[in-house]
Each structure stands twice: as structure tokens, then as C-alpha cells.
Amino acid sequence: LLISSMQDRLVSPQCSVDLVRHWQAQHIQHPWAGDDLPLDxxxxxxxxxxxxxxxxxxxERRFN
Known part of the structure; x- marks a missing residue:
């Protein structure tokens, strides 16, 4: 899981999209937060x- 912010000005949001594609991971993007999502x-x-x-x-319950 990769969580990113669409309004990040420190790192391009496209970098997160590229990482998710490369890692084949789940991606959740915050619509308005910036580069400090926990504070925003x-x-x-x-x-x-x-x-x-x-x-x-x-x-886990399904497989046990």
C-alpha cells in the first residue's frame, strides 16, 4: 500500500503513480493534502x- 497526496509540491505525485505501477501495489491518493499528509x-x-x-x-479469516 502506498499513500500519497495529489497536491504534494515536494515530490511529484506522478512519482507515486510510477512506484505503484512498478511495485504493482495498491495506491490511495489524498485529494488536497500536501507533502505533510499526517499534519494536513x-x-x-x-x-x-x-x-x-x-x-x-x-x-486472514478467509484463509484460516
Whole structure:
């Protein structure tokens, strides 16, 4: 999972897109946060992590 910000001015958002394509990873982009996503919108970031953890938990239950 790679989480990035569409309004990042420190690193081009295209770099994240390229990494995700190369790694074949899941990608979530914040629509308005800048290069400091945890400060710009911490609740949004926490929600994304919680969703990811819940998806891991449900996947684990299916395979056990």
C-alpha cells in the first residue's frame, strides 16, 4: 500500500503513480493534502490505515 497526496509540491505525485505501477501495489491518493499528509489531514490518514488493517484481518479469516 502506498499513500500519497495529489497536491504534494515536494515530490511529484506522478512519482507515486510510477512506484505503484512498478511495485504493482495498491495506491490511495489524498485529494488536497500536501507533502505533510499526517499534519494536513491526520483523521483521513488514520481512516485509510484502519480500512487496510480491517481488510488484512478479513483476508486472514478467509484463509484460516
Amino acid at each position: 489531514d491526520a483523521p483521513w490518514l488514520v481512516q485509510r490505515y484502519q480500512q487496510q488493517l480491517r481488510s488484512f484481518d478479513s483476508t
